[in-house]
Amino acid sequence: EAGVAQSPRYKIIEKRQSVAFWCNPISGHATLYWYQQILGQGPKLLIQFQNNGVVDDSQLPKDRFSAERLKGVDSTLKIQPAKLEDSAVYLCASSPWTSGSSTYEQYFGPGTRLTVT
């Protein structure tokens, strides 16, 4: 079974530029998550999708971050404009979990390391 795919693996941009990350979850997984992992910290949830609807985006800085999951499969996360403090690893995870189910494991992709200079 193929795992969660993310691209690019690394990205270096200057502040105020824009950047986009792509995630392809495990086939059939209804729920997709984007996490931000700043150096020395644990991952922090940015946004959660169930199929193509947003479940939780309470920690997404909506003035500069946006995300979508068209057709309930692939997802993109965009930052525009980027700030220095956005330097982090952006992790995508997927899960077969749906509301009312008892399956809780999340499967993580390799992440995209973003450096903002």
Next chain:
Amino acid sequence: AQSVTQLDSQVPVFEEAPVELRCNYSSSVSVYLFWYVQYPNQGLQLLLKYLSGSTLVKGINGFEAEFNKSQTSFHLRKPSVHISDTAEYFCAVSALTGGGNKLTFGTGTQLKVEL
């Protein structure tokens, strides 16, 4: 809301020695508990999880953890570590109900195994 505290940011240990990585959590509701491992430049891999039942759970690579509800702890242990266990370890919790299966992570413990 939930929170996770990993008491040690770094744990150095010699190869073949035992190790314990500590994790305490805080939550107003019942939770599921997880340990993930992250190797350099890789994503997170699930080591083990506690959902219900026996409080001692066994995971991959010889790791085990014990859920202690009264102490609100979920410490990770391995009786004999190997060089290949060098990695970052994250404890995480998810609310049993109403949490949308969201994970709240601790800040991580860097395990460094030395010869």
